[in-house]
Amino acid sequence: MLELEPPRHSRLRGLVLRAFTGRKVAAMAPEISATCHRLIDAFPDHPFDFLDTFARPLPVHVIATLLGVPTDRCDDLLRWSNAMVAMYQSGRSYETELAANQATVDFTAFLDSYITYRRAHPREDLLSDLIAAEEAGEKLTGEELISTCILLLNAGHEATVHTLGNAIKTLLPLTFRDVTPALVEEVLRYDPPLHIFTRHAYKDIDCFGLEIKKGQEVACVLAAANRDPAFAENPNRFDPTRKLSQHQSFGSGLHFCVGAPLARLEISIGLQILFDRCPNLQISEAPRYADTYHFHGLTQLMVR
Template sequence: MQTVIALKDLFSAEGRRDPYPFYADLHRQGQAAPLDPAVDRYAAVVHGWEAIERVMRDPTFRILDAAYLDQLEHRAEPLWRRHLSLWVLKQSVFFLNPPDHMRVRRPLAQAFSARRVAQLEPAIVRHIDRRLDLLEELGAGGRPVDFMATLAYPLPSDVIGELIGVPEEDRAWFPSQSEPFSLVLEPGPQNWRYLQAGNKAAAELTAYFTDLIATRRAAPQDDLISALLQAQASGTAEFSDAELVVNLIGLYNAGFLTSVHSIGNGLTLLLDRPEARAELVDRPELSPAYVEEILRFKTPLQFTVRWASEDTEIMGVPVPAGSEALVLLGAANRDPLRFPEPDVFNPSRPNNQTMSFAVGPHYCLGAALSRLELQLALPMLLRRFPKLALAGPPRTLDLLTFHGYKEIAVTIS
């Protein structure tokens, strides 16, 4: 019989800052472990690679959609619907189950095809060069400069804005809206504060994209919004304007924050490892392997949640119908059964397929785009500034939802 564990250490300040010792303890329990729903809300925690892959592909385990939240509250007007941030998230493709999930996902996925992502490469390089110029300007004379504010946050906003069709002059506004909106899913007692900020951001993002849709409908351009409006008008895509708004918000946030923290995480990992940094500069063709190891070693999005639509089990751990399982993607990426010496940063490890973008029907739409941003940005940054160094200890986010940094002060000379 497996020991029932508790998540209090993971949800503590230290656990949020560094969850990997907790994950190592979990791996000694096997692939999954039972929890006490009265204490931790979830019936099970799933942390092994094989177990997570099963859960993510099993239609018995469903995303926490609006219908599921409604039945939890048993009231005419569920309280969660009074929070605009939660309502927007739950209407987006990221929180839909079949059949609506594929109806909405199919037209969106066309924007992230391999061909479309490859076409964006010149624009990505142009945006990287522009941000590197600004980093050089602000860091002249050895002045410390915040790498996150100067490059890691604005670059993904530029790139996803380019794809979606957000005018360049508006993109600097998005980082201040995206992070509060996304943090409403952070577990723990501070969630009320995140909800208040997230609701405000959701209202402003909804108003912005509603206006932008009207503008593109009147004057189409070569961007995702115009393409989706054309598909809507022709009947090849079935979604309302309200669904389009919530999915544009969701796409911007999903395509933004994962890349932000992957870039920051990648920089700190390489600055701590001079030999790896030198190899990447000398052999930029190794960039894809380095990016995969960065995503594995310091996973930007640490977890997701699924609920069981019927009585089932995960690797022998029972999950009753209607209960939830906490799925730790970051732990899967440190599973010693899947990755020998999981706590060693090793870009040359074979078969390095990470769980950072999930698997199955909800595999991240923007995975290829996020990878390309990292593959281009890190070598360009380190070649441009061979003396780039930390100017002090980075400030961590101390979140479980997103694992990364608030600030990374660097000097470039």
């Protein structure tokens, strides 16, 4: 879906959006809260990596539950997903490519056999809805069903992990603890987990005096757009009281993030429960950003 053009893109996206309704996303709130509490209950009393202990397990558990994939496979999902998204690095090695291939083979084999099982045992979840759409006729091929599930599982957690990490890194040294919708949007604007998406020009265009030729690839730097002073006053200041009309962190246009409402819900519930339950949470080691561009996130975030 991420790489397709209409009409194939519209068909796949339409099917996912039909299954991914606002009602189903909102109904995830109790599961998100319960998962946050379970993870916080297990926080150690010595310094620990916030990414491994909270930011990573929360979104992968949520997207697996929503899709209807067994949550005891979350470690495998994380491993496969990490190996696959490593393909988006510049200067990737042959080993990275082999590992991504192997992860794709393993992920596909798992989903193939799991979908066969679920076909015989449908439930109330997104996977059963997508299987029903596939069985209803020409709408979704078996291969598209598997690649859509992989996209949802991978896209459904990778970016949220780093948004939670970046948010905690920014917020802990400050005093804001009231997680309003405006704070969630400011977190997303200020330090987005995905910096670059590309587009190809369908025709020659003039973009503010810059000539872009038909077929040329253009990198849209979402993070730079978010910090454009023409659009946000004092853009380098984190300010959850600013009246933000929009930001580019979820992209825009045809490929606008399908999971934006789910991501917003996870960030808002996750941060509020953390602040309420752990009022003394502090950063214990200076955090470092990973030297990658496919995800803008931290290597680790040591807290106590």
